[in-house]
Amino acid sequence: MTHPASLQHPITRFMQRNVFPVLFTGLDALLSEGQKHGCFQRKTTAFNPCDFLTEWLYNHNPCRDGQVSVKLWDIPFAQNWLIAHPRRPLPLFLRLSEEQAALLIQAFWRGYKIRVRQDVQELRKWQKQLRENRDIVRTVWQFWSRQERRLGVTMNDLPEVPFSGNSDVSVHVVFPSPRAQCSTPVPH
Structure with a gap:
């Protein structure tokens, strides 16, 4: 008191x-x-x-x-x-809510599971070699040559489709713009 x-x-x-x-x-x-x-x-x-x-x-x-x-x-x-x-x-752990942190952890785990796949490892190895070689034209040409050998077809062996003026398909060319959308062939 x-x-x-x-x-x-x-x-x-x-x-x-x-x-x-x-x-x-x-x-x-x-x-x-x-x-x-x-x-x-x-x-x-x-x-x-x-x-x-x-x-x-x-x-x-x-x-x-x-x-x-x-x-x-x-x-x-x-x-x-x-x-x-x-x-x-x-720190980041104090700025994130529990839901945001859970999404980051899940995204990391999904990314890890994808990166350990054999086909993705091969792609990453190929990309590393591509960066080291820095000869992109030759590397791309070799890649497509291997693909052609695997299929047994060369680009020259593909059948050509003759162009005829009486085609039932018209192509509309759209120049690139911020709002350009894909255009599909339109029948006459």
């Missing part, structure tokens, strides 16, 4: 009348917000209680009554402090 003489001290009276009612309400809001962010279930979260309390106390200051609420980054003294003492960015 406080001593009656201390109640008469002007600083104590000021604190009890002006500071404590706002501060206790702010601490209550801080606990509620911390609970929303899961601070009591996890060891680390992205929630910064000092930032929240600074913003809350600034916006609920009786001297600012009737003014629009502002975010922490818009408070003048906070801006000056952050300019003088820049913060490191939050």
Whole structure:
């Protein structure tokens, strides 16, 4: 219990009348917000209680009554402090929600399962050789030669389709543009 003489001290009276009612309400809001962010279930979260309390106390200051609420980054003294003492960015695990983290993990696992496939390994090996050789024309020519040998057909052996002016198909040429769409042959 406080001593009656201390109640008469002007600083104590000021604190009890002006500071404590706002501060206790702010601490209550801080606990509620911390609970929303899961601070009591996890060891680390992205929630910064000092930032929240600074913003809350600034916006609920009786001297600012009737003014629009502002975010922490818009408070003048906070801006000056952050300019003088820049913060490191939050680690990725604190910025991602559980759903976003699950999607990243699943995407990595699917990518790994694809990369270990034998046909993909062959393709990656071929791409590495292609980058090392840097003779793309020769490499592409060798690739198609192997494909032709495998099929037993060369590009010259393919039957040619003679062009006749009485064709039942008309081709519409569309020049490339940002909104160009594929055009299909149209019968006459």
